[in-house]
Amino acid sequence: MKKILGTSLLFLGLTAFGQTKEDSVQFAKISTEILNNGKAYTELRDLTKNIGHRLSGSEAYEKSVQWAAQKLRDAGADRVWLQDVMVPVWVRGKESLQIRTANGKWKSLKMLSLGNSEGTGGKDVSGEILMVRSMQEYDKLTPEQVKDKIVFFNYPFSQSFVETFKGYSDASKYRTTAASLTAKKGGKFAIIRSLSSAFDDVPHTGAMRYGDDKKIPAVAIGSTTADALAELLQNGKVTAKLNSSCGMKGEKRSHSVIGEITGKKDSQVILVGGHLDSWDVGEGAHDDGAGIVQSIEVLRTFKKLAIPNNHTIRVVCFANEENGVKGGIQYGKTAKENNEKHLFAIETDAGGFSPRGVSLEMDDARRKQIQGWAKLFLPYGVYDFTGTFSGTDLYPLHDMGVPTAELVPDSQRYFDIHHTEEDTFEKVNRRELLMGAGTLTQMVYIIDNNW
């Protein structure tokens, strides 16, 4: 069933129903194969322990490009290639943040500069800390109040949302805009409370953006450090001193990695992917090593089980999702230039946790058709098809009219470790990771057979 638009929903329902038995057998084969013989976990160990974190523009990233190409060949791809893409080169360099109370000595705080942030050129920059608890509070401050100050945005990650992505989304403007807002009113640099669901001393990095204002630094501190600093500020003035040689160092030619198995019936593409780059701390295990090895697992499973794929199944390991999305943008551009038809694209970039659903960003007819297959997924703990977003790297495709989607794993643990030193292989559970790979493979299978 190639053409779905305009087909009545009743017909869609019947089709889905009619295929249930055969499909449920194939779903079970896929799950059993992956849970027993899946390679995602051992490959993730290899990626995280032998290459480690891999920020765009780094040597480690380029190693991971060769690694991914080889893994795609090993998995049985008919064709593997690198897609050129220019990426920004941001370098952390040395960084330190110290504080001092009126009568105290300088004390170092555990911190991370935010990604893309400029530094202090290796010089000390200091000033009095001014704490705000929210944007609204900051908006009320005059430039006179902020001038030469260090603004500390102590906005807590909301614990109230069941899905932690909502808490992340709620707090993320503090990370992206703290520096430019501080610069606008003449502040020297910004400190933010990390976007963290945990109550620990782990700072979280992540992308920030500059506007037209002066490019001043922005750094993050962990939750407990933020609480301790807030307490100090209640008792008197606190001075902060930052020394950082972080900064953007131009651009560099890099690559996304692509592998595919050719469609038996046509060359229309079903895409499954994640991003190969990570932040420059930890090991980029959940974010998004997990998505990379899960995507490769999809291809491997099709080959291993000899599932005849009607359409081309393509794995894309996107470059530079974290600080530029240049890989995703280049991919969309190239697809357009080459007039490639994409039937469906799904990304996995929310951690290698137990899957709970698939979020669907597409027209109602296709969306309802996929929701009609929900009962096939239910035995695998996948029940939630209500989300309406899709992977960051897929927006260029989405804008070209391609139905896009994202795997929705359990979100409770993700923002404890996201963009931190703690995002390591040890935080990934083998079965959870494989279950996610199973859901992706099942989704690709059912789309391949119905679109």
Added chain:
Amino acid sequence: MKKILGTSLLFLGLTAFGQTKEDSVQFAKISTEILNNGKAYTELRDLTKNIGHRLSGSEAYEKSVQWAAQKLRDAGADRVWLQDVMVPVWVRGKESLQIRTANGKWKSLKMLSLGNSEGTGGKDVSGEILMVRSMQEYDKLTPEQVKDKIVFFNYPFSQSFVETFKGYSDASKYRTTAASLTAKKGGKFAIIRSLSSAFDDVPHTGAMRYGDDKKIPAVAIGSTTADALAELLQNGKVTAKLNSSCGMKGEKRSHSVIGEITGKKDSQVILVGGHLDSWDVGEGAHDDGAGIVQSIEVLRTFKKLAIPNNHTIRVVCFANEENGVKGGIQYGKTAKENNEKHLFAIETDAGGFSPRGVSLEMDDARRKQIQGWAKLFLPYGVYDFTGTFSGTDLYPLHDMGVPTAELVPDSQRYFDIHHTEEDTFEKVNRRELLMGAGTLTQMVYIIDNNW
């Protein structure tokens, strides 16, 4: 609505529907309160780090009895008491397992005696290892073949089941019966491959049982040790030597801990509980410290939010679930003697992971009524009400006709660490644990308002 049996299902459906709005507001309040102010996680840290593992009959267990009573008082219980119960006293003592190939030296294996197993009286017991891969294979062996041998039951935990409890259930007979089966055919002791979903070197203990045969020892080894031993056995004979002073040391008076808030309308009991005892390794964090602190959280939340409870809400911290279920049996017996009416009882003993459902062991009418409330739970990731089992400690109540249930958390990680040194506080995620406490509180609330 007190009397549900005999009421038409249509009426049940309408009732559930009519209450959805008010109930969904209360569900949200419960979730928000627990995610923001829940104490389960910090209390679990206290229990695991300051008391640690707490096998029935041990001093640590008795400390945990005082701890639980105090926590129930702190949570706002109107009444807290200890229920006397005689429990078996099993002591691990010293234990070592060594192997030697024909030309080799003795080599120690990481191992744990199974719980309730007798030892070797502190003497070396050795013999040739005979490996079987399954019960069927063992059944074919003659007593002559087994006599004086060490039988190694190398049955792997099945990875194919999506719910790991099914893999556990499938393999558990090897743990419970390996010793008695080996004794029946004249073997000296039994070694089992651990009931583990992980591929690591962590041995898992857990209860075994003796029949009428000679009480010979049974020990467990981790997955990778089992694989290595199997490989050695392919290349020739291997001798094993066990020295163990494990054994059962009679009985002891101990206690379950009970706390309750009195019903505003009547004294019928809604029970929520877990088991306070653990195995004598690790910290008993997921099994079942998590269930204890979650159950106490239910009571705390009712008090904190001043939810008027129609019926008595009772938290039971059962003694001796792991190696005798004496706490559960005594509780049922006492309830019968005192002619106490239990409306509903739910246990949480499957780990402090993200909740996915509630398993219901009760008549169809009540079951369908609860399933009719499913949409209230869905925003909290709780969608599965298809299970038909309930907590081990609740079977005596179930046998008396009480509708019983169990919280169903995500099962992917549980059997990696179950009954091992790895079942520590660090393996528990704060939000996952609190989400489970939320589900329990919501379930108690909705039952309290409808039964």
